[in-house]
Amino acid sequence: MLATDPKRTAALSSIAAIMEPVSEHMDALSAFLDEQVETFEPELREMVRYCLVNQGKRIRPMLLFFSNWSTDEAPPSPDAIRAAAVVELVHLATLVHDDILDDAAIRHNSDTVSAKWGPHVAVLLGDALFAQALNLATHFDTIEVCRAVSASTRRVCAGEIRQTFERGNAALSLDDYFHVIDLKTAELFKVSCFLGAHLANFEPTVVEAYAEFGRRLGVAYQIFDDMADILGDETKIGKTLGTDLASGKYTLPIILLQHRAEGQAKAALEAATHSSDTADHAELAELLQQALRDLGIQEEVSQRFEAELAAGDAALAPFSNQPSAQRLLSLSKFVRTQMGRISPTS
Amino acid sequence: MLATDPKRTAALSSIAAIMEPVSEHMDALSAFLDEQVETFEPELREMVRYCLVNQGKRIRPMLLFFSNWSTDEAPPSPDAIRAAAVVELVHLATLVHDDILDDAAIRHNSDTVSAKWGPHVAVLLGDALFAQALNLATHFDTIEVCRAVSASTRRVCAGEIRQTFERGNAALSLDDYFHVIDLKTAELFKVSCFLGAHLANFEPTVVEAYAEFGRRLGVAYQIFDDMADILGDETKIGKTLGTDLASGKYTLPIILLQHRAEGQAKAALEAATHSSDTADHAELAELLQQALRDLGIQEEVSQRFEAELAAGDAALAPFSNQPSAQRLLSLSKFVRTQMGRISPTS
Numbered sequence: 001m002l003a004t005d006p007k008r009t010a011a012l013s014s015i016a017a018i019m020e021p022v023s024e025h026m027d028a029l030s031a032f033l034d035e036q037v038e039t040f041e042p043e044l045r046e047m048v049r050y051c052l053v054n055q056g057k058r059i060r061p062m063l064l065f066f067s068n069w070s071t072d073e074a075p076p077s078p079d080a081i082r083a084a085a086v087v088e089l090v091h092l093a094t095l096v097h098d099d100i101l102d103d104a105a106i107r108h109n110s111d112t113v114s115a116k117w118g119p120h121v122a123v124l125l126g127d128a129l130f131a132q133a134l135n136l137a138t139h140f141d142t143i144e145v146c147r148a149v150s151a152s153t154r155r156v157c158a159g160e161i162r163q164t165f166e167r168g169n170a171a172l173s174l175d176d177y178f179h180v181i182d183l184k185t186a187e188l189f190k191v192s193c194f195l196g197a198h199l200a201n202f203e204p205t206v207v208e209a210y211a212e213f214g215r216r217l218g219v220a221y222q223i224f225d226d227m228a229d230i231l232g233d234e235t236k237i238g239k240t241l242g243t244d245l246a247s248g249k250y251t252l253p254i255i256l257l258q259h260r261a262e263g264q265a266k267a268a269l270e271a272a273t274h275s276s277d278t279a280d281h282a283e284l285a286e287l288l289q290q291a292l293r294d295l296g297i298q299e300e301v302s303q304r305f306e307a308e309l310a311a312g313d314a315a316l317a318p319f320s321n322q323p324s325a326q327r328l329l330s331l332s333k334f335v336r337t338q339m340g341r342i343s344p345t346s
Numbered sequence: 347m348l349a350t351d352p353k354r355t356a357a358l359s360s361i362a363a364i365m366e367p368v369s370e371h372m373d374a375l376s377a378f379l380d381e382q383v384e385t386f387e388p389e390l391r392e393m394v395r396y397c398l399v400n401q402g403k404r405i406r407p408m409l410l411f412f413s414n415w416s417t418d419e420a421p422p423s424p425d426a427i428r429a430a431a432v433v434e435l436v437h438l439a440t441l442v443h444d445d446i447l448d449d450a451a452i453r454h455n456s457d458t459v460s461a462k463w464g465p466h467v468a469v470l471l472g473d474a475l476f477a478q479a480l481n482l483a484t485h486f487d488t489i490e491v492c493r494a495v496s497a498s499t500r501r502v503c504a505g506e507i508r509q510t511f512e513r514g515n516a517a518l519s520l521d522d523y524f525h526v527i528d529l530k531t532a533e534l535f536k537v538s539c540f541l542g543a544h545l546a547n548f549e550p551t552v553v554e555a556y557a558e559f560g561r562r563l564g565v566a567y568q569i570f571d572d573m574a575d576i577l578g579d580e581t582k583i584g585k586t587l588g589t590d591l592a593s594g595k596y597t598l599p600i601i602l603l604q605h606r607a608e609g610q611a612k613a614a615l616e617a618a619t620h621s622s623d624t625a626d627h628a629e630l631a632e633l634l635q636q637a638l639r640d641l642g643i644q645e646e647v648s649q650r651f652e653a654e655l656a657a658g659d660a661a662l663a664p665f666s667n668q669p670s671a672q673r674l675l676s677l678s679k680f681v682r683t684q685m686g687r688i689s690p691t692s
Binding site: 041097101127132135143146147151 | 387389390443446447465466467469470472473474476477478480481483484488489492493496497499500503504506507508510511
């Protein structure tokens with residue numbers, strides 16, 4: 001069904017073009033992760049494999065490889081592959097534990113580990129993935145990888161905690177929202193860029209600039225993702241409102257709606273928040289989409305998204321002649337195009 | 347109630363005597379951990395404090411301080427305090443996640459985090475404790491601390507996984523049992539001794555011997571703990587059979603009973619395994635205690651316990667003139683005395 005969606009087909013061919021230069025890296029990463037599966041207990045291997053197959057887009061490894069880029073001819077370095085595996089395993093671990101907290105049944109069109117094998121197994125699997133990632137992080141000559149990854153993991157954790165405790169807080173401020181996504185999403189984007197540049201032995205100012213680019217791209221990506229859930233695939237809207245709203249997990253457009261909606265739109269939002277009936281949500285969704293446009297929310301979300309991307313690009317500007325920076329900039333351009341597709345601005 | 351138990355009073359005064367030389371270290375550790383509380387999110391601080399107060403015996407820090415011992419006059423080193431905090435935080439994290447897996451309501455006479463705040467909060471708190479521990483582990487000049495702690499955490503995790511997947515396997519072999527406790531209990535005892543000796547800059551052969559002592563003491567301690575649950579405090583027996591047996595978590599005496607019990611004892615064991623009624627368990631407990639004696643199980647458990655302690659002591663023998671080794675030997679002697687009290691051998 002999704003494959004025939006022309007927007008999605010265009011997006012996929014476009015991301016394929018950006019990933020093409022690192023296809024060898026991605027293959028090496030897949031092979032490395034496959035080997036890692038064997039280091040888990042026999043009982044967990046099937047589940048680790050399941051997580052790796054239903055993997056998502058491997059954006060964090062891509063950021064790491066781009067930040068690590070020297071020339072088009074250089075083969076992927078073993079350090080970069082290992083570091084990419086570390087960030088991907090941390091990411092997978094957070095997803096596995098996240099899905100317990102969200103009581104989520106589906107992720108990337110597949111059953112979650114928590115739904116498929118139960119929350120107890122998901123606790124253990126998440127712990128094992130975390131521990132394996134941090135153990136791999138000690139297999140470098142420098143302590144910096146371990147230090148950066150453990151600090152990031154701590155911050156991602158902090159983001160999850162804030163998000164969990166802010167559930168259902170309809171008065172969540174924009175500052176709080178940005179603080180949460182800075183921790184839970186942008187942090188791993190940032191550390192991916194940091195590690196790529198650090199392992200390429202770039203100057204500290206370059207490493208810092210790349211890390212800042214990663215952080216800003218992470219915030220922008222989360223805004224895009226939230227917006228895509230509401231404006232993207234029509235069939236998803238009911239589900240999204242059903243899960244995010246009913247579980248009290250607020251996204252940027254929804255927070256702005258909470259702040260501004262009045263009359264019929266406010267009633268629709270209230271109804272969506274308190275109903276768990278997906279059929280209701282699909283009906284309410286239209287009202288809310290209309291409100292997003294009428295109240296200038298779609299415009300404001302796009303502006304905030306663009307501000308983050310622009311700040312990230314600006315961090316890279318002094319180094320824009322570097323092949324690595326050019327790769328990173330192609331990625332922010334891609335995300336910008338995607339946002340333009342789902343939420344065109346005048 | 348417990349304070350008037352003369353056995354327990356004797357045990358407490360005896361452990362107090364052994365801990366006396368490290369009382370300054372323990373105070374410094376408590377102060378350090380109190381400071382750590384402030385690094386957690388405001389929402390978690392109360393829970394972290396709760397875990398620290400219902401802390402248990404701090405055996406792992408004690409092992410680390412003893413292994414790190416040089417002279418009675420030397421003040422506790424900041425590195426040793428920080429390393430002790432790392433192992434204690436990892437230990438606390440495993441307990442918090444353990445109690446989710448066990449659906450445990452009580453630990454050390456207090457509500458578990460999972461029972462008090464729910465399993466979702468327990469997932470987050472455990473993750474935050476793990477991440478904070480591993481982050482602290484990167485604050486040393488050497489990568490060894492991080493490497494040892496992350497490898498140990500991975501192995502403790504593996505032990506939990508094995509234990510969880512072996513639940514209810516009445517045919518669990520002794521090899522499997524020893525493998526599980528080697529991972530889930532002995533590993534953190536071992537790494538505590540390793541880190542103490544390593545941070546004291548002892549020779550590699552000494553560090554290795556101390557680590558082996560820790561591992562053996564850990565196995566012996568788990569055997570003692572399992573035995574104490576069955577033979578110790580009369581009021582606890584029903585509860586233990588209720589939780590361990592009904593949840594299919596096997597201890598050494600229970601495994602041996604499974605292998606050997608016949609007739610009435612076998613029926614009692616079956617009944618205890620399948621009933622969740624604590625009143626039944628208290629009644630069945632007497633039958634099982636009788637069987638433990640009649641079938642020579644109490645004797646065999648004591649022998650296996652002693653074999654582990656003796657192997658640990660033997661590892662230290664070449665260094666027995668070292669003040670650090672003497673401290674460690676005082677601890678194995680203490681555990682031996684405790685076992686003799688609950689399970690006297692002829």
